[in-house]
Amino acid sequence: MRSPLPKPMLHCGPFRLKLSLRPHIMGIINLTPDSFSDGGLIKNPVSAFQRAATMLKQGADILDVGAESTRPGALPISVAEEKRRLLPALKRLARLPIPISVDTSKPEVAAAALEAGAGMINDITGLKDPAMLRLAARRRVPVVIMHMRGAPRSMQRAPRYGNVVSKVRHELLAAARRAQSAGVKREKIILDPGIGFGKTPVHNFLLLRELRQLANTGYPILVGPSRKSFLTAILGPLPPRERIWGTAAAVTLAVAHGARIIRVHDVSEMRMAAQVAHAIQHVKIPSRRENAKCPRK
Ligand code: HH2
Numbered sequence: 327m328r329s330p331l332p333k334p335m336l337h338c339g340p341f342r343l344k345l346s347l348r349p350h351i352m353g354i355i356n357l358t359p360d361s362f363s364d365g366g367l368i369k370n371p372v373s374a375f376q377r378a379a380t381m382l383k384q385g386a387d388i389l390d391v392g393a394e395s396t397r398p399g400a401l402p403i404s405v406a407e408e409k410r411r412l413l414p415a416l417k418r419l420a421r422l423p424i425p426i427s428v429d430t431s432k433p434e435v436a437a438a439a440l441e442a443g444a445g446m447i448n449d450i451t452g453l454k455d456p457a458m459l460r461l462a463a464r465r466r467v468p469v470v471i472m473h474m475r476g477a478p479r480s481m482q483r484a485p486r487y488g489n490v491v492s493k494v495r496h497e498l499l500a501a502a503r504r505a506q507s508a509g510v511k512r513e514k515i516i517l518d519p520g521i522g523f524g525k526t527p528v529h530n531f532l533l534l535r536e537l538r539q540l541a542n543t544g545y546p547i548l549v550g551p552s553r554k555s556f557l558t559a560i561l562g563p564l565p566p567r568e569r570i571w572g573t574a575a576a577v578t579l580a581v582a583h584g585a586r587i588i589r590v591h592d593v594s595e596m597r598m599a600a601q602v603a604h605a606i607q608h609v610k611i612p613s614r615r616e617n618a619k620c621p622r623k
Contacts, residue, residue: 335513336468336546338425339445343387345546345586349600352388352427352589353381354552355419357411362397363553363566363591374415375422382424384594388446388587391416391439392429396450396523398482405434416442427470433457440465450474450523452501456508463509470516470548471501475524485524491536494519499543516587518548521576527559534579541584550589551576552596574599582607 336343343350355378359366368374378389393411394403408430419426420443427446428439433455436447440461448470453459462469473494475485487493498517506512519533519540533540534551541547551557557572558564564572570592577588577596581603590596 336425336446336516338388338427338468339443341425341445343425349581349585349604350387350587351385351593351597351600352390352548352587353378353384353386353593354589354591355381355389355391355415356395357391357393357415358395360397360400361392361395362555365395368415371415371418375418378419378422378424381593382422385597386424386593388425388427389419389422390427390429390448390589391419391444392448393435394430396478398478398522400478402477402479405432408432408435409438413438413442416444420444427468431455431458433461437461440467446470448472450478450520452498453505453510454501459505459508459510462505462514466511466514468514468516469505469510470518471498471505472518472548473498473501473520473523478523482524485526485529487529490525490529490532491539494533495540495543498540498545502543502545512545515545516548517543517545518550521549521551522554522556525556527556530554530556534576534583537580537583537585546586547584548587548589549576549580549585551580552590552592570595578603 336345355374356364357368357374368377393408416439425446426444427448428436428444429448430436431449431451446468447462449458450472452471502515505515521530552573553566553569557569561572574595577599581600588596588600
């Protein structure tokens, strides 16, 4: 008989994150010149540190640091270039009292980032590279297995699924099983439906609406809807930085449907949205006496 999944508690280096208590906010630090919403904003390790310190103050629980854009159509960069962009900043960020996740699909980059102080791997290719699997197993760090169809360069060319929710669920579970067979512990695995990665707006809406079907796998679920272009299918052609309210709606729904980690650019705003969604969902029915003490509107 399979053992029940443990209560989600993430061990990231010296940090412990109790994912079952409340939704956790992962702040995005892009060290890229070409990210879709904030490329070129962080120019050096000092400004990366300032951005990270601000996010920490705003209530981030994890920082996700990436040096290669994965926006639709993005071209891959070399290992050397990714390390050059990433490591000086990451070494500084590792001084902050917050777990650092490295957003990469290259095992050489992930290994160097773990040496420099990262405590978690976020791999948009879902640990496809066997060397990444071996690294994750050996270093015993939490890993985000994200769902993607194809590669960033081509993923938005007419993506097709039968039933997108059951397909993504099935493929994520297969990736989780592969990781466990390679020695990654079950309690280290986080699953992510990969909003915007080889999906039409309708696919993304369905995945958010039916997120419970992923949450009921027992693995903690991470969702990254932040400022993404699927929101413009409803809101019209807004630039990414004006998609904050749309993002808040997606975050609220994701939390209500069981997401444990929310990956966002706007930490302060999304922490509030996530907190309120979580509080409403877990409200305790007050006793009569407590009711009498209730403040009026
Ligand atoms: N989205 C992006 C990058 N990494 N990782 C996970 N696990 N889930 C996501 O949804 C996800 C991700 C894309 O967002 P961003 O980093 O802001 O853009 P870019 O890839 O252009 O740097």
